[in-house]
Structure formats: structure tokens, C-alpha cells
């Protein structure tokens with residue numbers, strides 16, 4: 001696969017980043033992950049916009065314009081799509097690190113812009129047809145609105161999920177461990193009495209989350225949407241739970257912390273949203 005480092009195309013096997021890069025030392029940087037549909041980028045502008053918002057929040061200057069990044073994404077798709085074959089899709093990751101600088105927590109560095117491509121994993125069908133189990137954890141992201149290179153909270157939470165044989169781990173709010181915020185790489189939704197509820201605070205405002213919210217409002221009849229905190233106890237009364245992410249779209253959840261959600265099978269509204277999302 002070809003990658004791009006600071007606007008230079010290079011074979012993945014030869015791509016190197018400096019040992020002095022602050023992304024490596026301090027997890028100092030931001031990123032975006034997007035996928036292709038029919039080998040074309042989708043929601044590219046939204047991802048780039050969020051990349052710039054994340055960078056702004058940590059006072060990091062991206063060494064390219066949004067238009068240049070968009071062009072590089074198109075170029076990396078064009079030069080890697082043959083390698084994966086016509087039936088497969090690509091995952092594109094755009095990473096901006098603080099870059100090369102003196103040792104220490106300084107921001108006077110020369111940022112590095114990396115764009116990589118990979119074959120999109122094929123998710124097992126049964127996660128969508130049968131739903132998944134998730135677990136709550138005590139981990140929280142420090143700057144939740146920022147898609148930061150520092151993913152330690154998510155790494156630790158995912159280890160717990162793996163131990164418990166759960167598909168995803170849920171994070172909590174830094175302000176209150178009883179408030180469940182999002183998954184390690186997903187946004188969280190609860191369905192109750194035909195309305196959907198999703199946290200707005202202490203989360204990454206996901207691009208799929210936004211799409212689902214607008215689809216729900218436009219459905220016939222429209223589904224009521226509430227953006228609010230969700231407490232752990234609310235899973236017990238929920239009819240349905242689902243997760244969203246750019247690569248996986250909508251994933252139904254049928255068990256939280258070992259307890260069945262609703263009837264313990266994929267819910268009606270989740271199914272409707274999954275179908276509507278596929279058509280959109």
C-alpha cells in the first residue's frame with residue numbers, strides 16, 4: 001500500500017517517522033478515520049472539518065489546507081484501490097502529529113501529516129443480525145471532543161472488553177462514573193418508548209451519530225431524538241441499544257454487562273435505522 005508523509009508518496013514498507021516525533025513521545029496529535037463506499041470517499045469534508053477542529057483545540061497547526069488534504073485522500077484511494085481488488089473498500093487514516101521538536105512538552109515543533117490506506121475489514125455478519133455484547137468501564141477520555149492520538153483510555157477499556165468477550169467497551173464521564181458516554185470507537189444510543197437518546201457531553205461528536213440523528217428525524221413517522229446524559233441504570237429500562245461508527249455504521253447491542261437489553265434481540269427501530277442508513 002502507498003502512504004503519504006508530508007505530501008510525499010511512499011511505499012508503506014519504506015515509510016518512516018522520526019524518533020523525535022512528539023506523536024510517538026507524547027501521543028501529541030490528532031487523527032481521522034474514514035472509509036470508502038464503491039471505492040469513493042464519503043463524508044470526507046466532515047472528517048476533515050473535525051480534524052481541523054481537533055487540531056485547533058490542541059493548538060496544532062495542520063501543515064496543509066483542507067483542500068490539499070482532500071486531494072491527497074483522493075490520490076491515496078486512486079493509487080491503492082487496485083491492490084485491494086474491485087469488491088473491497090479502503091480505510092483511510094489521516095494523522096497529524098505535533099512533529100519533530102526538542103525533547104519535552106513543547107509545541108514548537110514541525111508537524112507531520114500522514115495519510116495511510118488499508119483494506120476495510122469485513123465485519124462478521126452476525127454482529128449486525130444478532131447484535132453484540134458490551135461492558136461498561138471506569139475509563140474516560142481526557143479531551144473527549146478531540147480525536148486525539150492518545151488512546152490509552154480506549155486501549156485499557158478495550159482490554160476489559162476483550163477479557164469479558166465483549167465486542168465493545170463503554171467509557172464514562174470524567175465528572176461522574178455512573179454516566180456512560182460512548183464506546184472506545186463508537187457513539188452510543190438507547191431506544192426507549194420509540195424515542196432515541198444519545199449523550200452529547202463528554203463524547204466525540206461522531207459523524208455517523210449525526211447522520212443517524214438526522215435520519216431518525218426524517219423517518220416516517222419521525223423518531224423523537226433526545227441528546228442527554230445516559231446513566232448506567234438506564235440500560236435496564238431500555239428497549240434497544242445500538243452503537244455507531246464510520247466504518248461499521250450501526251451495530252445493535254443486545255447485552256450490557258451481561259444483562260439482556262429489551263427482548264435480548266435486535267430491536268425494531270435499530271433495524272429500521274440500519275436499513276435507512278444503507279439506503280442513504
Ligand SMILES: Cc1ncc(COP(=O)(O)O)c(C=O)c1O
Nearest residue numbers: 185186187204206207208245246
Ligand atoms: C471515541 C470515539 N467516539 C465515537 C466515534 C465514532 O465516530 P464516527 O461516527 O465519526 O466514526 C469514534 C470513531 O472512531 C471514536 O473514536
